[in-house]
Structures are given as structure tokens and as C-alpha cells.
Amino acid sequence: MDFEFTDEQLLLRESARSVLESACPRGLVRSVYDRTGDGHELWATLVELDWPALGLPTEHRGLGLGYLEVGILVEELGRAVAPSPFLATATQLVPVLREAGSSFLLADIAAGRCTGTLAVAEGGSWRPSTVTTTARHADAGWVLDGVKSHVLDGATATEVAVVAKGDEGLGVFVVPRTAVTAAPRSVIDPTFPVATVTLDSVPVDGERVLVAPGDPSAPSVVERAVQEATTAMALSTVATCRAIFEATLQYAKDREQFGKPIGSFQALKHRLADCFLAVERATALAYFAALTIAEDDDRRAVATAMAKAAAGECQRLLTRDGLQLHGGIGFTWEHDLHFLLKRAKTGDLLFGTAAAHRAHLAQLLGLEAVA
Amino acid sequence: MRLRYDDSVEAFRAELLEWLAANRPSPAEMAADPSVSTGHAPAWARRWTRTMFDAGWLVPGWPPERGGRNAGPVETLVYIEELAKARVPRTTNVQGLGIVAPSIFDYGTDDQIRDFAMPILRGQVTACLGMSEPGAGSDLASLSTRAVLDGDHWVVDGQKVWTSGANYADFCFLFCRTDPDAPKHKGISILLVPMDTPGITVRPLPEIVHPEHPDLNEVFLDGVTVPAANLVGALNDGWAMANGSLAHERGMVWVSAVMGLEESLDRLLSEAPMLLARLTPTERALAVDQIVRVAIDTQAARCLGYRGFAKLARGGTAPEQALMKLYASEARQRVALVAAEIQGADALDVGSVAMDGHLAVDEPQGTWLEQYFHSFANTISAGASEIQRNIIAERVLGLPRG
Numbered sequence: 001m002d003f004e005f006t007d008e009q010l011l012l013r014e015s016a017r018s019v020l021e022s023a024c025p026r027g028l029v030r031s032v033y034d035r036t037g038d039g040h041e042l043w044a045t046l047v048e049l050d051w052p053a054l055g056l057p058t059e060h061r062g063l064g065l066g067y068l069e070v071g072i073l074v075e076e077l078g079r080a081v082a083p084s085p086f087l088a089t090a091t092q093l094v095p096v097l098r099e100a101g102s103s104f105l106l107a108d109i110a111a112g113r114c115t116g117t118l119a120v121a122e123g124g125s126w127r128p129s130t131v132t133t134t135a136r137h138a139d140a141g142w143v144l145d146g147v148k149s150h151v152l153d154g155a156t157a158t159e160v161a162v163v164a165k166g167d168e169g170l171g172v173f174v175v176p177r178t179a180v181t182a183a184p185r186s187v188i189d190p191t192f193p194v195a196t197v198t199l200d201s202v203p204v205d206g207e208r209v210l211v212a213p214g215d216p217s218a219p220s221v222v223e224r225a226v227q228e229a230t231t232a233m234a235l236s237t238v239a240t241c242r243a244i245f246e247a248t249l250q251y252a253k254d255r256e257q258f259g260k261p262i263g264s265f266q267a268l269k270h271r272l273a274d275c276f277l278a279v280e281r282a283t284a285l286a287y288f289a290a291l292t293i294a295e296d297d298d299r300r301a302v303a304t305a306m307a308k309a310a311a312g313e314c315q316r317l318l319t320r321d322g323l324q325l326h327g328g329i330g331f332t333w334e335h336d337l338h339f340l341l342k343r344a345k346t347g348d349l350l351f352g353t354a355a356a357h358r359a360h361l362a363q364l365l366g367l368e369a370v371a
Numbered sequence: 372m373r374l375r376y377d378d379s380v381e382a383f384r385a386e387l388l389e390w391l392a393a394n395r396p397s398p399a400e401m402a403a404d405p406s407v408s409t410g411h412a413p414a415w416a417r418r419w420t421r422t423m424f425d426a427g428w429l430v431p432g433w434p435p436e437r438g439g440r441n442a443g444p445v446e447t448l449v450y451i452e453e454l455a456k457a458r459v460p461r462t463t464n465v466q467g468l469g470i471v472a473p474s475i476f477d478y479g480t481d482d483q484i485r486d487f488a489m490p491i492l493r494g495q496v497t498a499c500l501g502m503s504e505p506g507a508g509s510d511l512a513s514l515s516t517r518a519v520l521d522g523d524h525w526v527v528d529g530q531k532v533w534t535s536g537a538n539y540a541d542f543c544f545l546f547c548r549t550d551p552d553a554p555k556h557k558g559i560s561i562l563l564v565p566m567d568t569p570g571i572t573v574r575p576l577p578e579i580v581h582p583e584h585p586d587l588n589e590v591f592l593d594g595v596t597v598p599a600a601n602l603v604g605a606l607n608d609g610w611a612m613a614n615g616s617l618a619h620e621r622g623m624v625w626v627s628a629v630m631g632l633e634e635s636l637d638r639l640l641s642e643a644p645m646l647l648a649r650l651t652p653t654e655r656a657l658a659v660d661q662i663v664r665v666a667i668d669t670q671a672a673r674c675l676g677y678r679g680f681a682k683l684a685r686g687g688t689a690p691e692q693a694l695m696k697l698y699a700s701e702a703r704q705r706v707a708l709v710a711a712e713i714q715g716a717d718a719l720d721v722g723s724v725a726m727d728g729h730l731a732v733d734e735p736q737g738t739w740l741e742q743y744f745h746s747f748a749n750t751i752s753a754g755a756s757e758i759q760r761n762i763i764a765e766r767v768l769g770l771p772r773g
């Protein structure tokens with residue numbers, strides 16, 4: 001395994017970081033928290049820079065880059081706590097289109113005219129086996145009924161991909177957001193807005209049927225797309241955790257008590273060393289998962305679950321120690337730290353918590369069948 | 372970033388595997404005359420070292436005259452992995468080949484290279500590393516073993532402890548104080564001391580498990596005379612060299628640590644059906660979560676290792692290795708503890724060590740509980756976990772010294 005990024009990838013990261021430093025300052029994040037802004041200027045900038053086209057095939061006006069490059073943008077957005085439709089569009093809607101072999105919407109996505117998301121979870125579970133939303137045959141197409149929970153950007157995306165269950169098994173459909181009822185939930189992190197999406201006899205036909213129930217490829221399309229979305233959420237979360245770590249480390253160097261920087265005390269040093277280790281561990285596993293997806297390696301199911309579990313475990317330590325080591329100042333609304341803390345926490349709770357992924361791993365490692 | 376290597380690396384691997392198949396010592400041969408200490412090289416191990424040296428497979432990254440083939444870091448990584456997979460030790464004298472010989476190449480004279488380093492590479496002698504003392508463990512720089520120059524020789528008095536392999540080694544790479552008036556980091560020198568020199572007494576220290584095969588020793592030095600020419604590098608420059616010596620150790624040590632961890636996990640996963648079957652559903656769910664956690668730890672150790680290696684390969688710094696040392700040794704401890712606790716009271720049974728020829732090599736040995744106790748060798752030695760955390764905090768993260 002070679003864990004070194006190429007020069008082009010390093011350059012992409014550097015340029016993404018510098019774009020976000022100017023286009024997504026903490027003040028922009030604060031405006032979203034204060035409901036005086038929604039980040040649309042940021043999205044316009046990213047569209048102008050071709051971010052939505054980056055991972056799309058060149059024949060559909062994309063730039064033809066791969067999952068690792070998309071992952072680099074995801075990390076930088078996570079680091080910046082950016083409010084942006086990129087994550088849901090590029091790592092949730094696009095993978096399900098690609099896996100289904102559909103080119104529907106791709107040119108519009110590349111041009112930034114269309115954003116999207118994936119509605120798979122129900123009742124807070126992202127396991128496809130728990131889907132109860134129904135797909136019924138009707139006339140030339142299908143009719144969808146059900147309630148999807150925690151749909152990222154569910155109230156704002158142009159298009160919603162829906163995983164539903166027919167008599168013959170799972171299917172995937174894409175419906176315009178205007179065809180569903182999307183109720184935004186009032187959540188702790190407004191930069192990751194989620195909605196409850198209700199489908200009340202929504203008709204779908206034609207190219208909007210990505211994979212029909214009964215198609216033998218359907219379970220694998222869903223599973224693989226969810227793996228991409230899950231690994232991207234892990235990458236985003238770990239990048240946010242790294243930002244928490246860097247802020248906390250800097251604070252420990254700057255803040256003085258008893259006449260010296262608090263970072264010179266061994267009790268803090270050891271906690272920071274453990275935080276660093278947790279971030280490095282989760283980063284390494286997230287990159288491994290990204291590699292298995294980029295190269296379509298058969299370890300991708302295990303790698304994805306491990307990456308998301310490790311990201312969640314990392315988040316648990318970093319939100320706790322990041323806040324604790326900042327002391328009182330980190331506890332205030334005025335300090336920017338809480339944007340990072342809430343984003344990291346949200347990243348663990350969406351697309352399956354660490355515990356949910358460990359439970360999934362138990363199954364993948366053959367431990368669940370033991371009785 | 373890629374999961375696979377270049378064709379040239381795969382060609383290197385293929386050549387190595389073919390050579391190994393034709394030349395490796397057989398498991399039976401190894402088991403018949405096992406190495407019982409890191410200073411002990413049985414006849415097969417001496418032959419094996421010599422065979423590897425002659426074929427350029429002993430230290431692939433070195434030039435042919437030093438038993439290598441000028442291989443790059445990626446090839447060296449592949450080499451270490453394949454040897455571990457084949458369950459063949461590179462050497463039974465890990466500190467001799469891994470630390471002492473490279474340090475002599477770095478700092479020693481031509482005569483020292485000829486008389487001490489090259490014989491290690493040819494499997495003729497073994498070496499031990501005389502660092503820790505009763506009063507100088509984590510605070511190594513406060514060591515007090517004295518060496519006083521008397522004409523053309525040094526006279527050494529003092530005591531070393533935790534000296535791995537000293538009960539069998541032919542010579543010691545000895546750290547001693549040569550200027551008691553200088554600041555503690557500036558008065559240390561290194562001497563090459565044949566272990567049969569009069570005045571040296573070695574007392575093995577039986578360990579917490581498997582006391583029948585002690586590797587650690589106390590070494591008493593009482594008026595030991597050492598030729599002046601056996602001083603390595605510059606006088607009073609030993610501390611800087613100590614840091615260099617340990618860097619040799621840390622570069623690739625993670626590979627065998629990770630493979631040991633993987634071996635423990637594989638064993639746990641294979642025993643899991645039997646262990647879990649005895650539990651109630653709730654106990655089973657709790658146990659399964661613990662097993663999954665160590666499975667994640669194990670994969671993470673490998674990925675962290677590769678990530679650190681990528682930095683090292685493009686010229687990163689050695690302190691990054693502290694992270695792997697800390698993580699792999701603590702993960703190893705967790706696997707053994709998780710397994711022993713799932714085993715319950717059955718974990719109390721004492722096992723017999725399967726003498727498969729590499730007792731001295733970094734491999735899991737014995738029952739889970741024995742492995743757990745033995746795993747502290749890795750979290751205490753070569754810089755305890757607490758020292759690693761200090762190193763990470765100060766040298767990697769740049770936090771101020773307390």
C-alpha cells in the first residue's frame with residue numbers, strides 16, 4: 001500500500017484550502033448559525049471553480065477525476081465547516097447514479113444547475129435492510145410511499161434519490177424535491193441541515209427509475225453507493241476533528257497559566273498526544289477505505305465500516321478533549337470552536353454511528369452468526 | 372495513494388520468495404535448536420545469517436559488501452513483510468543487526484567495522500546494547516557507569532540492567548560516562564566491550580512469564596579494561612549517537628509489531644466461535660464489540676504504519692515513529708486482554724511455549740494471559756509509552772518542555 005498523495009493531489013488540496021480560507025471564513029459559518037446567511041455565495045464560487053464537475057466523467061462535462069480527489073475536497077470542506085451542497089451531491093447522489101449506470105442529471109450537476117442527496121435512512125438507521133418505503137408498480141412506472149429520515153440537504157437539494165422496496169426487492173429512484181414533502185429538522189449544526197422527507201404516492205417513471213426492484217444489481221448499487229457516502233462522511237468528520245485538534249494544540253501553546261503555557265503540563269501533553277493519535281488513526285482508516293473505493297477492492301465493505309467507526313471514535317475524543325482543554329472560552333457561543341464540535345458530532349451520527357458500524361463489522365467478520 | 376505496488380517491487384518480491392523457498396532454514400531445524408535469547412544465535416541461525424549476507428538479502432537497503440543490494444525503502448518494507456509471513460527471523464540477534472552494526476557503520480572506525488560490525492553481518496558474533504541502569508531508565512542520560520582512560524585503555528565500573536541478550540552476546544555496545552563534570556547529555560561515550568573481558572558478571576533476570584528463558588540481564592562491570600581503540604565516534608558524543616542508534620531501531624520495527632498484532636487477531640478470530648458459544652446473548656454482544664474494536668485497531672495499525680512510512684520514505688522525521696511504537700504496543704496489549712477476558716477463568720491455565728525456533732523474535736507466545744503480561748515488554752522497553760507520549764507532544768506537536 002502506498003499512502004502518499006501524488007503531487008497533483010497535494011496541489012489540489014492546497015488550492016482547495018486556499019479557496020475555502022477566503023470564500024468560507026468562520027464569519028460565513030457564523031452567519032449560517034445566526035440565520036443571516038445560507039452559504040449560497042460560497043456555492044456559486046465553488047461552481048465557478050468546477051468543484052461539482054470534478055469527479056464526473058468527461059463525457060458529461062465533468063473533469064474525470066476519481067474518488068480520492070473528491071475526498072480531498074470533502075476533507076477541506078469538513079475542515080472549513082463549510083455549508084455547501086457538495087457533500088450530498090458529489091458523494092450521495094452522484095455515486096448512486098454512477099452505480100446504476102445512469103447519466104441522468106450528470107451534465108446539470110457538473111454545471112452546478114442541479115444539487116442532490118440520497119434518502120436511504122429510515123428511523124435513524126442507514127442499513128438498507130431496514131427500508132420500509134414502498135415502490136408499487138403503476139401504469140408505466142412506480143409509485144413511492146414512505147418516510148425518510150435525516151436526509152442531508154433534504155429541504156434544499158434539487159433532486160432526491162430514494163431507496164424504496166418493491167415486492168421484488170430494493171430499487172432506487174430519483175425524484176424532484178418539489179414532488180416530496182421535506183420538513184427541515186431543527187438541528188444543532190445548521191451547516192449540515194437534515195430533513196424528514198415524506199413520499200406520498202409519488203409517481204416515478206423513465207430515466208428517473210435508476211434501478212427497478214427485481215433488478216439483480218439493485219442491492220449492490222445501494223450498498224456501494226452507501227459505502228461511498230459513508231466513507232465521505234468519515235473523511236469529512238476526521239478532517240473536522242483535525243481542525244479541532246489544531247485549534248486545541250494552538251490554544252495549549254498560547255494560553256498561559258501559572259506563568260507558563262498550559263501545553264507544557266504533562267497531563268495536557270499526554271491528552272494531546274492521544275488526540276493526535278486518534279486523528280491519525282482515523283485518517284489512516286479513512287484513506288484506506290477511500291483507496292478500496294477508488295480501486296474497487298473487495299475489502300471496501302469492511303474498510304468503510306472501519307473508517308466510519310474510527311471517525312466516530314475519533315470524534316468522541318476530540319469533541320470532549322477539544323472542549324475541555326479550551327476551558328471556559330470554548331464553552332461560549334462567541335468562540336468559533338463549537339462550529340467544529342457540532343459538525344464532528346453530526347458527522348458521527350449521520351450514516352451510522354461508530355457503534356452501528358462496529359455492529360455491522362461483527363456481521364462482516366462472521367462474529368454475529370456465532371450462537 | 373494506491374493499494375498496489377509497481378511491477379518492479381512485485382518483481383523484487385517474487386525474486387525474494389523464490390530465493391527464500393530454496394534457502395530458508397526449515398521449521399524442523401529451527402525447532403530442534405531454538406534461539407532462547409536475543410543474544411543467542413544457534414548454529415542454524417548463524418548459517419542463515421551468513422547465507423543471507425552472501426546473497427545480499429541480509430539488509431537489502433545496504434550495498435552488496437554489507438550484505439545488501441541497494442534496495443529502496445519500499446523493497447525493504449516488502450522484504451520485512453515477506454520474511455515475517457514466511458515465519459523466518461532475519462536474525463535472532465535483533466539489537467546486533469538492527470542497532471549495533473548500523474551504529475558502528477555510522478560512527479565507528481574502519482577497524483571497528485572490520486572487527487565488530489562485519490562479524491555480526493556474517494553471523495559470527497552477537498551483540499547486546501548496554502544502555503539502561505538501575506538509576507537511568509527513561510532518564511537514560513543520567514547513567515553513571517564510569518569509564519576512565521588509563522594510558523591505552525579504559526577502566527569501566529558500574530552496572531547495567533534490562534540488557535537483552537547479555538547472557539549470550541559476544542560483545543556489548545556500552546554507554547558510559549566519560550566526563551562526570553559535563554552536563555549529563557554531554558559526558559557520555561560508547562565503548563565496544565567483549566563480554567568475556569575479566570570483571571564482567573552477567574546475572575539473568577527471569578521474566579514475569581516464561582522465567583525459564585530469560586532474555587533480560589543485569590550486567591556488573593568491575594574494573595573492566597577496554598582498549599582505548601574501542602571508543603566509538605567522538606569522546607563525550609554518546610548521547611547524540613544514542614538518538615541515532617534508536618532511530619535505526621524505529622524505522623521499520625513497526626512492521627513486525629503490526630504482523631504480531633495481526634497474528635494475535637487471527638488467532639482470536641479463529642477461537643471466537645468456541646469462546647462466544649459459552650456466553651449469554653448479552654455477554655456475547657459485549658464480547659463481540661470488544662473483538663471488533665481490536666480488529667479495527669489491527670487494521671489501523673497497518674494503515675498508520677504505511678502512512679508513517681510514506682512520510683519516512685519522502686524524508687520525514689524519526690519522531691513520527693513514536694506514534695507507531697506507542698499505538699502498536701498498546702493495541703497488542705488490548706488484544707491479549709480482550710481475549711483473556713472473553714476466555715474467562717480458563718485464561719488462568721498456564722500454557723507451554725511452543726518452541727518453534729524464534730522465541731526471541733517479536734511474536735505472540737503462550738496463553739492469552741501470558742501474552743498480556745508479556746506485552747508489557749513492548750509498552751515499557753525502548754522508551755515507555757509515557758515517554759513516547761512526551762516525545763510526540765514535544766518533538767512532533769511542538770509543545771514546550773515542562
